[in-house]
Amino acid sequence: MRKLIKGKPENIIKAGILILLGLYALIIIVPFLWMIMSGLKTNKELFLSPWELPEKWNFDNYLKAWSAGIGKYFFNSILVTVLATLLDLACSCSLAFALSRYRFKGARGLLMFIISGLMLAPQVGLISNYKLLQMFRIYDTYFAVIIPTAAFRIPFTTFLIWSYLVTMNKDLEEAAGIEGCKDWQALLYILLPLLKPILATGVLLTAKYAWNDFLFPLVFTENIALKTIPYGLSSMQSTQDTNWTVLLAALTISAFPMILMFILLQNQFIRGLSAGSVKG
């Protein structure tokens, strides 16, 4: 009897919570739906009927957006993302390997030195980096974006891999040592395959960072032919300010790869969160 009476307000609270969560979900979903839908409309429809579905599904906008430059920016983004991620992972993996397997004086200090890089915001060194890249004569090349991007990811990625390596069982490496295996062979053939899950996480977080970064491509390159998607989008907005529907189509194209990657690779994303406790 008491249970019944007690149960009732509880159910009302539960229903209330569900409604609130549903509302919040709508606040997130509606803008995305609007973006996708509006990308299929004509400019006139966009102005006059914001709520209705497009009369005719107008895929022209997507084609226009692609040929207005998104195609080229897309290529640049892929190139920069792949190379920056590779450079970051190669450096971080080697660092984590050396710091977890060799026992030398100052190893822990060196690890702290590397991780301390996390405390320095990219903006703080922005102008110096701009000058440095000019001095190295790589300003306004792909490398001007790739190398600094990788540099700012190395502290976190190293920590990520290092914390995985120190807890890992050394049995296999011991067996390899008996076989007369060299250290680099142990890294390449024994450890790398075992590190796959954490490497996947590292790749994902760095790729996300590089793909989404706006500041470095903005400042470290001038040539429009080298720009990545975020800059490309913002320049579309300032040059084609009347063509909203094409811009909306371009936004949809740009958001798509990341959303897809997240939905497919949720577990890797969440492992990254768990290991670093840092929002990427």
Place this chain on the structure above:
Amino acid sequence: MEVQGSGSIIRNPVFVEMAGIMYRENKHAIKYIVPGVLIIILFIYIPVIMNFRYSFFSWASYSKEKRFIGFENYIRLFHDDVFYTALFNNTAYAIISVVFQIGLSLIIAWILEQKFLGNASKFFRIVFYIPSVISMTVVGLLWQMIYNPNIGLLNPLLEVIGLRNLTRDWLGDKNTAIYAVISVSQWQYIGSTMMLFIVAMQKIPQELFESAAIDGAGGMKQFIYVAVPQCKEAILMNLIVTIVNAFKVFDEVYIMTGGGPGRSTEVLGTYLYRAAFRNNEMGYATAISTVLFLITFFISVFQLQFYRRQIGDSK
């Protein structure tokens, strides 16, 4: 003594040292360390040091000449109204972000961990998290259009729910622009910290909740007295990261308002960009960078404690 394949050899104490032998030549470690450390020193540490030096000079981007002017850039900074606007905006960013991305996120994380939601919980998690995987540029441009009084979604929505008198040019109005931008950040990142808190809550031993329930603690009390204290470390860590990010903010503001209308939405990041690459006052820009450095560095020192502890624990 048992001999069962190769596994038992490995466990034999005589051979346990083998891996140690492989890694005994410490000079081999150097080749793994140099590339990474070199890149960090060149592109993270040296630029910060150069930045200090630059801030004592008056110089332009493409001229060779640098004039030493001592603290003049800093003196000018402390008399600059826009600098104070930027500081105010960054502080507002930090406070509002803490309320939403720590306070509200924690509550949402807790709710989504409740069993009665079943599979709906997974759906909500994914939906809430999605905005944070997209670039700020996409999100910023999208919201700029949503706020747009001609084509946007927000004003018609307000009219539909009978709040017609609230409709306005959200990003064009000095009084609302910075808050409109800050709101977009909340929209984007609440889900991100929420996911971190969910991960932290899942590590809490279930017995703690069970014994609290036996003691008569309801959902609310379990949240306050068990979940929050147990997530202390995650909360602290996210608090620091959220505040630091609020001072580092650049993309959203640059994309949505460019610091305008007037200079009302300028933040330290956009102001230093404007000083350097629009006004070509590199020295002044580096002085702003130094202020940004001091703020973010001293907050981040706490973050480093977290990593230091993890490193300490593992050896």
